[in-house]
Amino acid sequence: MSESIFDLADVTVRELNQTLHANESGTFRVLNPRGAHAVAAGINSDVEVHIEGSVGYYCAGMHQRGTVRVHGNASTGLAENIMSGTVHITGSATMSAGATGHGGLLVIEGNAGSRCGISMKGVDIVVGGNVGHMSAFMGQAGNLVVLGDAGADLGDSLYEADIYVRGAVESLGSDCVEKELRPEDLETISRLLSAAGLAAEPTDFTRYGSARELYNFNVDDINAELAEGQS
Amino acid sequence: MCGIVGLFLKTDTYRSELGRHTAAMLHEMRGRGPDSAGFAVYDEGIEGQTRLTLLAEGRDFSSADWKPLAASLEDVLSAEVSVRSILDHAVFETKGDGRAARQWLIDNHPSIDVLSHGRQIELYKSVGDPDLVAERYDLATRSGTHAIAHTRMATESAVTTNGSHPFVTGADTCLVHNGSLSNHNQLRKRLEQRGESFQTENDSEVAAGYLSWRLREGDSIDEALHAALADLDGFYTFAIGVESGFAILRDPIACKPAVVAETDDWVAMSSEYGAIATLPDVQHATVFEPEPSVIYSWSLAA
Numbered sequence: 001m002s003e004s005i006f007d008l009a010d011v012t013v014r015e016l017n018q019t020l021h022a023n024e025s026g027t028f029r030v031l032n033p034r035g036a037h038a039v040a041a042g043i044n045s046d047v048e049v050h051i052e053g054s055v056g057y058y059c060a061g062m063h064q065r066g067t068v069r070v071h072g073n074a075s076t077g078l079a080e081n082i083m084s085g086t087v088h089i090t091g092s093a094t095m096s097a098g099a100t101g102h103g104g105l106l107v108i109e110g111n112a113g114s115r116c117g118i119s120m121k122g123v124d125i126v127v128g129g130n131v132g133h134m135s136a137f138m139g140q141a142g143n144l145v146v147l148g149d150a151g152a153d154l155g156d157s158l159y160e161a162d163i164y165v166r167g168a169v170e171s172l173g174s175d176c177v178e179k180e181l182r183p184e185d186l187e188t189i190s191r192l193l194s195a196a197g198l199a200a201e202p203t204d205f206t207r208y209g210s211a212r213e214l215y216n217f218n219v220d221d222i223n224a225e226l227a228e229g230q231s
Numbered sequence: 232m233c234g235i236v237g238l239f240l241k242t243d244t245y246r247s248e249l250g251r252h253t254a255a256m257l258h259e260m261r262g263r264g265p266d267s268a269g270f271a272v273y274d275e276g277i278e279g280q281t282r283l284t285l286l287a288e289g290r291d292f293s294s295a296d297w298k299p300l301a302a303s304l305e306d307v308l309s310a311e312v313s314v315r316s317i318l319d320h321a322v323f324e325t326k327g328d329g330r331a332a333r334q335w336l337i338d339n340h341p342s343i344d345v346l347s348h349g350r351q352i353e354l355y356k357s358v359g360d361p362d363l364v365a366e367r368y369d370l371a372t373r374s375g376t377h378a379i380a381h382t383r384m385a386t387e388s389a390v391t392t393n394g395s396h397p398f399v400t401g402a403d404t405c406l407v408h409n410g411s412l413s414n415h416n417q418l419r420k421r422l423e424q425r426g427e428s429f430q431t432e433n434d435s436e437v438a439a440g441y442l443s444w445r446l447r448e449g450d451s452i453d454e455a456l457h458a459a460l461a462d463l464d465g466f467y468t469f470a471i472g473v474e475s476g477f478a479i480l481r482d483p484i485a486c487k488p489a490v491v492a493e494t495d496d497w498v499a500m501s502s503e504y505g506a507i508a509t510l511p512d513v514q515h516a517t518v519f520e521p522e523p524s525v526i527y528s529w530s531l532a533a
Contacts, residue, residue: 035259035505054518056505073518075504076488094490094520113520114485133485133523151522 003027013039023047035075040068043085060087063104079106082123088196095132098125101142107196114151117144120161126196134173136163145192147200158210164189166205175214179207233409234260234382235396236501237470238510239477239529240375244496245511250373254365256499256506257380261361263502264382267395268364269356271405271472274375276350281329281402284354285321285336286344288392297321300340307335317368320346320355329402337428344393344430349403351376351474356395376531379472381407388433398436400427401443403474408435409502410466410487418462438463442471456480456526470500478528485523492516498529 006016009032016030020043030051033039037056040049044064051059054072064083073091082101092110099115101123108116108125114132117125122141133151136144139161149167156173163176164185172178181203189202236256240246253270276282285297294316301312301323308327315322325332329348336345347354355368361382365371370380381396388394396407412418415434418441423429427440441462445455452473459480468487471478479500481489491500492507494516499507507513521527 034508035503037505054504054508056503073504075490092519094488095486111519114523132520 003029005029005031007031008033008036008039013037017041020047020049021045033072037075043068054091063087073110078108079104079123082106086195092129098123101125103142105192105195107198109198111148117142117161120144124192124195126192126198128196128198130167133170136161137173139163143188143192145189145196145205147198155208155210157214158208160210162188163208164205165208166200169206169208172208175211176208177211179209181205181207232263232384233396234263234502234506235380235407235409235468235470236260236506237377237379237407237472237477237479237499239377239498240496241498241529241531242496246376247374249375249378250370252510253373253378253380254371255509256501257361257365257370257382259506259509260380260382260502264384265360266385266390267356267358267383267392268361268381269354269383269395269397269407270365270368270370270378270380271347271352271354271397271399272370272373272375272378273351273403273472273475278350279326281325281327281332281348281350282353283323283325283329283332283336283348284346284352285323286346286356286392287319287321287342288344289319291318292316292321294321297323300343303339304332304335308332317355319357320368322353334428337430347399347405349399349474352399352403352405352472354397354399354405356397357392358390358395376475377472377477379405379407379470379477386411388431393431394433396435397472398431398433398439400429400436400440401446403472404439404443404446405472406435406439406442407470408438409468409489410482412438412463412465412467414464434465438467438469446473452476452478452528453526456528460524468502475532476528476530478526479521480526481521481523483524489521490518491521491527492518 025046027048033053033055035056039055041061043066047066049068051070058077060068060079065085067086070089074093076095078093078097079087080099082104084104086105088107094113096115097112098106100119102121106125109128111129112131116131116135118137120139120142126145130148136155140159144163146165150169152170153173155176186202297314310327312325333345333348357364397405399405412434415437468489
């Protein structure tokens with residue numbers, strides 16, 4: 001299948017993105033990204049995009065359906081608000097990778113910086129290296145699989161996402177606790193590793209999740225609230 | 232927002248091109264700070280000699296215009312003072328006491344800003360488009376060992392030349408800042424009681440003054456930055472130049488961006504990778520995001 005080449009030394013990111021938005025399918029190769037922002041953002045089709053080099057902020061932001069592969073590093077907000085499809089980078093990402101993602105798969109072969117998967121809402125994130133502090137902060141759904149170590153305050157104020165870490169965790173955030181690794185967790189890890197093309201032994205991971213003690217509503221308090229409302 | 236860049240040359244391979252590479256990095260950071268810019272360039276300097284970079288904002292003095300001030304300073308220091316002017320900036324060079332010269336100028340000539348003093352540093356800053364600032368003060372042709380530069384989007388104080396970065400308060404100690412400090416007024420008072428003097432209301436100048444004070448008390452740059460982690464409250468990514476050295480520090484939350492790249496020849500840091508992508512041999516660099524509360528420093532000293 002033929003492939004379209006976009007050299008960002010010659011064309012603007014806007015031209016690239018407009019082309020990606022106008023095509024329902026096809027393979028696109030992007031050269032010389034040189035840290036440009038918002039490369040391949042807003043895709044909502046079955047296109048396949050290969051980016052040869054490192055990108056700036058919000059690469060593949062709001063991604064849906066297609067595939068974006070970055071052969072390099074990415075800065076803040078990689079695949080932020082991803083809805084579906086796949087975003088895969090061979091290098092490392094800085095802050096807030098996969099932030100608020102609703103679905104799809106984000107693979108970072110290297111390390112992810114702080115707040116990886118912050119407020120994740122269903123996305124699956126697989127990180128080959130380490131994640132920085134406050135990763136999965138306020139996560140609501142989805143899975144974060146970390147083959148390396150996790151920084152401080154992992155899973156702080158977590159709602160319902162699952163976190164699997166193979167290495168050491170510097171500290172757990174408020175209301176995040178270690179949980180039993182169930183057979184369905186081993187299946188999830190196995191499935192995500194395979195989708196990410198990374199090798200590891202599922203049983204080597206530890207699962208972390210919400211202790212559910214920060215949920216403010218307590219049924220025993222309902223009468224107190226009603227009583228207060230009447231006074 | 233603000234954009235910061237730092238380039239530290241570990242070997243002499245690119246030293247004749249320091250200014251050209253710094254200007255290219257600064258160019259990439261225009262979008263983060265379109266209202267003003269500044270840069271500090273370090274070279275090896277001359278032993279026993281101090282340079283002071285002075286600013287007479289908006290007044291393009293010739294060397295002859297600066298002469299009377301230099302003559303007064305010669306009397307105070309009992310040492311010769313040579314003058315080199317570049318638009319509204321001038322570089323005074325003397326074998327006299329640089330810190331005393333800075334203090335005398337601040338006390339007696341409030342219309343002149345002392346932008347820097349030290350053996351190795353020269354510093355230029357102005358309001359306006361960063362590319363124009365670089366061009367006006369000839370950044371691209373400068374050589375040296377390291378450079379720190381900044382593009383400013385003002386938040387904590389007005390858009391003025393002396394509110395622009397970098398800030399120098401101690402000999403050869405220069406700082407650029409992306410972020411905002413919340414305890415700078417209190418800290419400024421404490422530092423003034425300890426003998427530091429400030430020329431602006433800017434929060435970042437206080438951070439520079441804090442480091443100068445710690446270094447003067449005998450701290451190494453690593454020790455000074457370690458103390459800063461406890462005493463500075465707010466958001467910050469700092470790039471810091473010192474005599475023969477370069478350092479980076481981010482606050483414990485680290486929401487202000489930073490990326491570092493290192494090769495055998497150079498270390499570069501910037502707010503965005505786009506600035507680093509301009510550097511020679513970048514494809515072989517080790518690129519990483521500096522971690523919060525971790526002090527990174529490099530030195531040419533043996």
